[in-house]
Amino acid sequence: MVRNSRAPALSRDMTPFPTRQLAVLAMCRICEPIAFMSIFPYAYYMVKSFGIAQTEAQISVYVGMVTSAFAFAECASGVFWGRLSDRIGRKKVLLGGLFGTGLSMLLFGFATSLPMALIARALGGLLNGNIGVLQTTVAELVTVEKHQPRAYSIMPFVWCLGTIIGSSLGGLLAQPAHSYPSVFENTIFETYPYLLPNLVCTGIVVFGLSFGVLFLEETHEDKRDDRDRGREVGQWLLGKLWRREDYAPLTDKDEALEETTSMLTSPTLCSSRSSFSDPPQFSLEKGCQSSPKVRAAFTKQVCLNIVGYGILAFHTISLEQLLPILMSHEESKQKPELPFKFEGGFNFSTQTIGSILAVQGALQMVAQLVVFPWISKRLGSLRTFWLTIALYPFLYLIAPYLALLPRRFRIPGIVLLLVWKVTAQSLSYPSLNILLANSAPSKRVLGTLNGTAASSASVCRGFGPTISGAVATLGDNMGVSGLAWWTIAGVAMIAWIPGSFMKEERRRPGFQGIDEDEETGLSVALVDTGSDADSVITLTSDETAEAVLSKQ
Template sequence: MALNGGAYAPERSKTPFPTRQLAILALCRICEPIAFMSIFPYVYYMVESFGIAHNKAQISMYCGMVTSAFAFAECASGVFWGRLSDRIGRKRVLLGGLLGTGLSMLWFGFAKNLPMALIARALGGLLNGNIGVLQTTVAELVTVEDHQPRAYSIMPFVWCLGTIIGSSLGGLLARPALSFPSVFEGTVFDAYPYLLPNLVCAAVVVFGLAVGILFLEETHEDRKFERDRGCEVGQWILNKLWRRETDYVPLSDKDGSLDEMRVMLGDHDSQAYRSIGSSPTLCSSRASIAEPPDFSLEKDCGASPDVTIRGAFTRQVCLNIIAYGILAFHTISLEQLIPILMSREEPSPDAHPELPFKFTGGFHWTTQQIGTILSIQGILQMIAQVVLFPWLNRKLGSLRTFWLTIALYPFLYLFAPYLALLPKAGRIPGIMALLIWKVTAQSLSYPSLNMMLANSAPSKKVLGTLNGAAASSASVCRGFGPTITGIVDTFGDSHGLSGLAWWTCAGIAAIGWIPGVFMREERRRPGFQGVAVDAEVGIGEPLAGADSDADSVVTLSADEAVLSK
């Protein structure tokens, strides 16, 4: 039996883009970068106030410990939260992560010594399972593959916006008794000089938590039809504020697009209810279709089959997780090395660099100049995220976009340290070119990986676990990256090799080519879990762990979709 591809495409285009739910998810998401980034403007002074460091080098080391505590703790809990979201649903875990973020910020604001600050940051990492679960939620909201580039660019855009807001709040509100003595001197904010920015960030988190409770809807396929009293209250509030109850249209986008298979099958008039466990699930009736396809892999209207944890980690999934870790290692190291380059002393006029490798120096810019440049970086990344990535991804696909990015990353690290040798007139153009290259690479690489991981998952039911594993891989590498490159940079600078840490990152980025070579882009359609569709050649092939004797094979190309029995 065959379905005409031309008939399929128009039906598929009727599936709406989940604008409302992604907007609500973005409001929840923006709380975290605001809270996370708010500490960076004042963490140096906070550690200095603890009185445990004997010199500036030790202050920097302790600052690195405070930063890394969050990443290491998040790594330890990432898989747990992902698996928990597969069992109890995405919304509960997302809201729990927000609550954990708020509690850790309050604790951090009251920290008077290094152990308390480290525990507060570690608590935030342990209680925050949002990174992997967030990607899972996006993957379940977006059922149309053509919508993926647009959808996967939203969350990184929100993160960039949150980092700008968070950095501004932290710099403005820290030590208010010094900045605004007439208002804050002698108050609790004088005794706890870093409490105010954390209180404001906690208030932002409470706002995001309220929005999530009232309006965020469950996306887990076995849980999304369970009663949600929070959403009922949110809908009641909307009824009272904007429209009469008789005119009310549900906030949910999923009501109109429960599954892409419903749209493809084309009948929305006849519907039947069935039960998965204890949760009712709405699925389309096939009785009105002249030649209903017999999906042997999915007898029950597109429900995902149960997959063991071992079976979930297919070859492509494992390659994706490894690529996550390598990418996270050198990109977080880049975030550390750029401010070092801009703040390091200029080369001495008497210095005679022995090119191409032996030279030292930096720009010796002020903190205000560095802050301005980094703010511009955030704006550039937002533009690249919402404009460049969706366009390029549609042209090249996720895999080719990722290949392009990782192929060029090592050259970024190879050439960056030579900016220190530029004359003063060429430094701003040089650093701007570096930042444009950097933000473009980040805007293309991470969303591409997210999409490929979502599409390579053998079942929606293990998607939370897989995203949790990827988040843990990234977190542990983000924990080690700044520490290792910091040690290498200190060693290199003391031996007249300012570029040593940069070139080390170039080597790590080149290692990232290895998993990239073996990765394949897979495409999914709801109801076809266990079958991978190779986007490069358009030939359906069973996934590792799938039933090789399954009698339904999917073959997709740009012009047609054939369901062959």
Template sequence: MSIFPYIYYMIKSFEITNDDRQIALYAGMVTSAFAFAEFSTGALWGVVSDKVGRKPILLTGMAGTGLSIILFGFAPNLTTALLARALGGLLNGNIGVIQSTVAEVVKVEAHQARAYSIMPFVWCLGTVIGSGLGGTLANPVKSYPSVFLPGTVFDRFPYLLPNLVCAAVVLFGLIIGILFLEETHEDKQNRRDPGLEAGKWILSKFHRTSPEELLLSDKTSFPEETLSLLDEDTQPPEYRSTESSPGLPAKYDLMPEVPPSSLGPIRHPVLVRSTLAVKNAFTRQVLLNLVSFAILAYHTITLEQLMPVLLSMPKSTQPPSLPFKFTGGLALSTEHIGYVLSVQGFLQMIIQLFLFPIVNKRIGSLNTFRLVIFCYPVLYLAIPYVTLAPENLRMACVYLALVCKVTGQAFSYPSASIMLANAAPSRKVLGTLNGVAGSGASFSRAIGPICAGMIQAAGLRLGYLGLAWWASGLVALGGAILTIWMKEEKRLPSCDGVPTDEEAGTMGLVMESTKA
């Protein structure tokens, strides 16, 4: 988020084109480079996290992000900027893995809305800090000439400073993750973690408890916590849609018990069980959720790209020809844009933390999702007309548009995550499903800015500022119509839809015996 306040001016400093109308296209390419690379590896990181655990993948993603940020700050041209962003995307599969981690930690359906609002809340916090840093620290030689002198590295690379500060924040988060982040994958929780042991040792220096006692207390408290959560899970669900929908069918109930001795040798039953789980994971509702999530990612990333460009573009000198033909932006500075985007993040934090859980509890995740998804097309239709508002009302209209924007994001993304987690027939495949969801969303975020940039460049040549906005509105309308066929599944306990070890072994034997 820290690049959005200055991306327009950074692209302009590369002197690629003298036509300001083309800058949106190149800005879209920079935005897309990260997402397209993330798309190419997102599903792979999800599968790997199912194999090696969540923590190693999360730490790898953070390290890759930090390296990418530093390289981006040193970018002297568009090619280097694109490569730096692509490197960050290749090494970062954290979105899907984080969603899997949340699903594994939260075992009570009534706690889902609050839990799934935490990640967007943290994202909003990053938006506040990142946008503020990006807008305030960009081109420091020009903004703070008494501190950053001409001829220094910050003069040659005017957008290095905000990236260095962001890289320092990422490094701090990486250290915290190594020392204190616990593994949530149920098959990997008991393995030795030297980083966690070092963190316990550090904590022991501030407490009278020894590191061994801290580690032991964590291990012994886990079963009690799980038992408590499972007990609570028997309560009536509170975060469900009022719309009735059938539960997922049990996939293994009809499998007859077959004596293992009559079936011949066992050939990798664990592998067979894993293959079956993944094969059965993509139910109709799961597929609808995945497609809906990809569409949501497409039009919201175009919104993220088009808004700063609209704020940065020079004002039009041509009179409008209403209702559709008009051009021009608001000509705000990087500092002002950073402030606006920081306010946007702060508003989203408040909505995410306090309003979303209340609405979700009352009407359910699916209805919450539908509530905002049908409002997006109207928002895309209206935003370009902000530039036509009277001078003294323009910023008020901008903030009103931002309130609508952040409300939509605060409601839609956690609702989509909850619905996908509940639609999954097994927790065993959450990493894979969230990896696929993240990969699909990354592909949408890759093509979205490029398409929006091309459409906007064409629209500006023709005199239609709103063309890219209205095109995104049509995509959002398609995503809204798709929700008509979506149903809200009741969350399954961890054992539902997943064969026990004995059942999986029997199933593996049956399948292998038919091949023999």
């Protein structure tokens, strides 16, 4: 038996950051926040144009229904899309979700009644399960734990950027016949005043869908070796545009090397021993690692993460609703009866509120790209999550008291509140995503788990604005404007319970591609067809590839 004693050639530290594929994924992802947020600037006026509301309060209720329709429908289908991605692959489901988004936006643009608008929004939620599948794709792309903070900060950053673009498009392009009569008067856009922003958003979605078909890789371990004609066309196009060897068609030798390397680094490598003294024999057969049953996949840590998702989504979406209300309410003319009985707000104009929310988006992008990776690398995902859920209740307890500040301190007070808010959001959600990815027993069921977490968040996002809005109305009637804030502070405190039982688990071997005891190198037993069957050569991964190619 001949053994090679060279230094190991395979190390997790040498794994490059998946920049290209995350960039492609980001291009697909940004389409959705643009489409989702584009309706908010004109939703109130659109519902008003339906002529079914008698008062402004009723308009607000119907706008809430339109907003919640997407969340509730997404909740109903989230688990289905996650499980489907475990069966047919991530790419197909992601692209299908983009198609559903585009179709929903097109129908919404033609809506002339509340039922039609609700159906269009609900259809978008039913056909789009991309939140959970997207997190699964990121988890499968990022195979090194030290890359996780950086990678998991990219998609929230893309979402923030998309919300800014989407809100701007919705505000500028709605009612074009009224805003730009010389161009759009006596056209279809006069009959359907909210069609133009939806057409533009649909065009953006079509671009993202085409980009994904051509350049997005499949990350599911059982599907990533399947032929992808879309990517073949994309590589051909890149080869024609840049004429670089990187994009040239693979030769037979290159295909053999790629297949061998893929098998060597695949998490489906299995080893078996007849006894403890026998050397391990590795099987290169695909699928040797069985998928755990769905019920077994929901471990204690996974369930704690899913509960944490729901609680976090409930109070953060309530915050998004209560903050503009606080800024727009008129100043109180009654003397406050501290500590609890007082009312009023900042009495900011809509322009001021819009400017503040734009600043909020910019702050969140900075926090997502800079603050989160820095803190997560030093504290770890679990401690970072603990830090945010510990401080969230105090944010809600303090917020309503800012309305009692003298006028010269109100802007600094609201800026401090926004910095606290965006930092907490930028730290909490990515940390929870990493914890869920690392606690999954196998990435073969990660789509199902992320889909369930997304459904948990969606149903809470559906109920959050409704419940917090009702409590805010009750508080205003009682002269206690902080009641809704203190209620969601109580909800945020509930998150301490599951959070205290969470544990930070290392990535399992199924995610790394190699076992912990194989970190120093990969030994593969190859039977030399030109010698006796008992002659076994133990090689590193690079040498193995060369040996296989030499036999071609």
